[in-house]
Amino acid sequence: MLAASAQGAAPQASEALLRALGPSGQLLEPAQGTALVADWDACWVDGRRIEALSQWSALMEAGRLADVNGAFALACRVGDELRLTRDAIGERTLYYAQLAHGWIFASTIHALLASGLVPRQLNLRGVATYLSYAYLPGDETLVEGVREVLPGEVVHLPLTGGKARHEQFWSVPEEVDASADLSPAREEALRVRLRQELEGAVSRRLPAGEKVGVFLSGGLDSSLVVALAKRLHDKEVITWSVSFGPEYRNELPFSTLVAEHCRTTHRVVELAPRVILRHLDETIALHSDPIGDPLTVPNSLLFREAGAEVGVVLNGEGGDPCFGGPKNLPMLLAELYGEVSVVDDELLARERSYLRAHQKCFDDFGQALSPKMKAAVAERPLEATIAPLFADPRWRTFVGKLMALNLFLKGSHHILHKVDEVSAPFGVLPRAPLFDRRVVELAFELPPQLKLKGSVEKYLLKRAVEDVLPREIIDRPKSGMLVPVEGWFQGPLLPEARARLLDGLKPWELFDRGWLERLLSGKLGGLRPRHGVKIWLLITLEAWLRTVLAK
Amino acid sequence: MICIRCQHDSKYSERTGKKCPHCGGRFAFEPRENDPFTDMAVQRAIDTVSANGQVKWGVEHLYYELCRRKKSSTKGAAVFVVLFVGFGAGIAIGTAAPLALLLHVPAVFGLLWYTYQNVGNELFARGAFEQLWDRWGQVHGKPKGVIARRPPEAKPARAPEPDLGDYSFDRAVICDRARTVDLLLANNFHFENNCAVLSVGGYPQQAFETVRRMLRRNPRLEVFVLHDNTPEGCRLAHLLANSPEWFKGLGIRIVDVGLRPLHAGPFERLLLRQNREVPAGGGLSAAEASWLSKHSLELAVIRPEQVLKRLFRAMNQFTRAVRAPAAPRESRVAQGRLSPGAAAAGAAVAGAAVLAPTAALARQREAEELERQRKKNEAAAQGGGDGGSGASSSSGDFEVDIDSFSSDADTSDGGADSFG
Known part of the structure; x- marks a missing residue:
């Protein structure tokens, strides 16, 4: 677990950061001789396991991060720059935010919030993203102003002011040939x-x-x-x-x-x-x-x-x-058939299908969201965010594109x-x-x-x-790991769900109350309403808002 | 008459120029001027066919919904008149010659039965419906959720992906008409259920040949046939099984989930009368051929939500039957709740039980047995009916789903669980 706060920030902030990270916390303090901190597990390079911190310094200097196989997050100070990086596949992570006089980063958002330097402000559009995916893909987080380092990326944060610069040392490989030899x-x-x-x-x-x-x-x-x-x-x-x-x-x-x-x-x-x-x-x-x-x-x-x-x-x-794995075939069907009826924006049809394929709340936005949430989504529709990934020429086949998206997101x-x-x-x-x-x-x-x-x-x-x-x-056909959420929320966990969704979420003004009532009483209608999945999604959001953001 | 915009209830005398005296909004219909419905009645019919806005639907579904509604009011009035007159006459006869009641009472019951069976059964004329639909559109706009097919000449938004046709699907629904394909696609049935949808006549045109080629590549394909109760529809499963362009010789399982004469019972009043020669064979029994020579029945008589849910259920039941998991061998099941090694770790999670796998499985089997018995008891208590048992009969080259269709929406959803 890694962290560091802005130059000139009160020492209490650093202490709070370290406390929030727990016993394994490491603080980047160049003045105290800690110019590199690393959190890694099972990392290999040139056929050998990486054992010592000094090996990371050498790898960074030689620009050989791309040769490392394993889980890592690194942070280091090089000249007037703070560099944050995350392993190729994304097993470890780092979050960062810009402050008035520098930057702050940590392995968890909890630590950033505990420092007292990052405002506990909810990113409303992020809530819509979460409701569609059940997680936050890309560098967006649910806390306004906090970004996440992407897998295989080095983020350069200038300590003398200015914007972050992003450099990709690894990405999902380009697809070789669409008409491959299948002998x-x-x-x-x-x-x-x-x-x-x-x-x-x-x-x-x-x-x-x-x-x-x-x-x-x-x-x-x-x-x-x-x-x-x-x-x-x-x-x-x-x-x-x-x-x-x-x-x-x-x-x-x-x-x-x-x-x-x-x-x-x-x-x-x-x-x-x-x-x-x-x-x-x-x-x-x-x-x-x-x-x-x-x-x-x-x-x-x-x-x-x-x-x-x-x-x-x-x-x-x-x-x-x-x-x-699954979800490719439904996406193929959507691509083959296109939209049967007349729609406003045919160009983003497959992006919509991709969001729909997550089987969460994307299709409920019209009825589920409060006016302020709707306004936040209207500023930049979620489909638009993933359109560049679908258009990326490196992945030439449709299934190749889907695989790359699934891995990356x-x-x-x-x-x-x-x-x-x-x-x-x-x-x-x-x-x-x-x-x-x-x-x-x-x-x-x-x-x-x-x-x-x-x-x-x-x-x-x-x-x-x-x-x-x-x-x-x-x-055996793919079934996915079955969690009996439908049964839970029709029975033993329903009273708890009612309290959390109707009372717990109320002060945040994110949802239409009538929709929440229909969701809890199992009356959303439609062919596959998936009440249990959606209740779980909202229960998680409520608990996170209460225990992480508002704490 | 109630305005669908502001819910204000006005008298005929208060309305001028077919406008609501409260909000000034126009009415599409005026029953006092011989229109068959009020605006509110049509709106309620739209709400019903769209399952309150949750399901996309076709104009034909609204037509049959209105047929159902028109019938009931006329029939109700006729039955009431017969009862009223019969009762009045009964009193008169009873005072004059009580013995004559022995003839009168059965005669009234007979007349009631005749009226119930025959009055108000004539279908709402299609031409009248078209006019009604046009007028509704002019006044209230096209309702939300009605399927408007994209013009076929519309160009694809981008070049097709090179590998699209290289894969296959395990399930397909083949329909006898394009509008049934539209219903399934517009409601995302293909996407939700991972199955291809085509009409036998080549719709949707841009995907038809590619998808059919993809389907023919999969020997494990299961085909579900959805159709009107017509000679062509009822022969469709047989045709697909025997046509070299479709699935002849591929050993593919075909299940007929469409409307056949055996399903016609609940829809007697929506039958279309026919007078034609229909030879038996080619997937039709003699009894079916005889029924089809006098009648036909469109799939659109069934509300869209029920069509989709019934198809969903049929698909899951027929598919599940093939893929039931193999249980581990009984002989390996040992006794005991906690395995020795796990007992030490058993306290890690508050309230969780760490079981030896064998004990967990034994508990599972007990629970499954209880569930089976519970279902059996429930079915016995309900005396069968439209319980969705997934019953089928085999007709040689295809199977038929013989569960009854009902004219009301079925609400079972199979209790789908989360696939985390």
């Missing part, structure tokens, strides 16, 4: 390479001489990480799965099948609705920006559980954005963020082999037709691991 021989060569890279990525993340944990949902991605970890690790592999109680649907048959097949020590953690509720506020209070994914609390509770037994937990995050601002934040308090290091930089780079070298083959999602990834997993896991 069986090439497919086989790519399959072998992918398997090698996957094994390398898992190996690089195994803790030498210690037990390792893996979170196992029973889907393809986490299952393949379990299978490879078991084969490559010489110590015990412990797997954890979640159940929400026998009255709700779950994936236990699949996760148990994998655990038995791979002979891991397997645990099922059963989380009843009251347990979720008890740990709700403390989990959401960990987020720098709210993440409205119902898995945050279960994830955090798993880390807490795992922390008692292991120091490193692997997960299967990353398989979807890199290898052709969701990977670094939702998935990796989430596991980083909810694991931190429990002293556990989360590691995501499928987000390994070499794996990601190979993923973008693969022709999209081998990721999405016909209607088979993640085709080549499945082929690369079919010998180590039960057939049922390879063949």
